[in-house]
Amino acid sequence: MRKNIVAYLTLVIGLLIFSGCSHDSIEPTTKIDDKEIDNSDIQKVDQQATSQSTLKVHYIDVGQADATLLQLVDQNETMNLLIDTGDWNATDVVTYLYSKNIKDIDIVTVTHPHADHIGQLEKIIEGFSVTEVWMNGETATSQVFANSLEAIEKRSIDYYEPEVGDVFDIGPLEITILHPDSLTGNTNNNSLAMRLQYGEISFLFTGDAEQLAENAILASGANIQANILHLGHHGSNTSSTSDFLQAVNPEIAIYSAGVDNSYGHPDVEVVDRISERDVPLYGTDTHGTIIVETDGKTYTVMTQKQGTLSQQSVGKSCLDINTANAEELQEITHIGPAFAKALIELRPYRTVDELTNIKGVGPGRLHDIKSQGLACVGG
């Protein structure tokens, strides 16, 4: 049951991810429960959230690489965590962090030392006040790795190698380490894997862990169930086995991959496995940056690119009255064939309230329709 999805927002973000661009360039057009919200409203919502505890998880669009920002607001204090740091020959993660007016980062985790995960660590250490860096203990001899270690040492940043079973408390956010138990000769399978629990909502990150690592995690017997799964290895077929997906039992799956990447990520077999489970799939290649916001009880999914999210992609949580066909519209209470036909003729609608423009749909029926929660504008 997807009770946790109370609504989902589609953000059109005019976010330019290159250096020198405006740091606050998000220009969302957002609809929540049929109400359009302009940018000033978004800011008000953010300000209100500071008096409560919220977690925003930003699956940043960094091309064929990985970087996820977690922003925890608790008791008016904001804590920032970063899982992976994007590609080595880019600055998009740094630019994104600047765009969020971030100055301090409490923990930067590098799941493994490949250049598409540790890529901008040095730049982040140089550009922000980083408290702690986590690595899996594996060394690489790349320039980006060497420079990163030098930056950690030069700035006397705390360094830690989490071990399986370690639990970390970042305010109300609990992080449990699932992998690796020991390092092997396979860097992907050495990826740090962790489960994050925030209230009733959980997230799973496995870096580039492949089947071998997934099997080890399964064999450990640890709790790996998660509402939101970050697919291992950019959606590669080396990862996300059926058994692993069964155990995680996600409500949403997200992968990070570049548009038209040469690796064929996400692999069609993985997409099929996710689809067979009727789990909505989001990817940075098609949705841009994806943000999951939660109060610990429910969560909202927001994406950068408008038009790529269908109602199907969020478990049919709402039906766009501007695009649904006549048959689909009849899933809405009080809407039969005649009303569906009239509804289509009167398109477009700016809000669900405008359904009262249909002859025969009065306040009472509108109330029932809105109570059902299926009809929406935008989708």
Next chain:
Amino acid sequence: MYSGYLDRFTDTNDALILVDALQQQFHVPADLLPTDSTVGTWLLVDIEEDNIVSIQIDVDKTQAITNEVEERMQRLKSRKSSRFKRS
């Protein structure tokens, strides 16, 4: 001739070589690598028209960076700490 780093092999068994001086990465069929190449090996590569056309191992640079990283890593490992770990 450029200095390149063998960062990883892809799902399709291509070698991914990073060339810092160009800020570019190149895919090369693994069978074109010198025999003793492994992930983490520094290479000297010739590039023509955005393709690597010759590769040889840079033994000295591989050893120098390996030593530097290992020494630095040992120092970091000796002072591992986390203020967030549950005790």
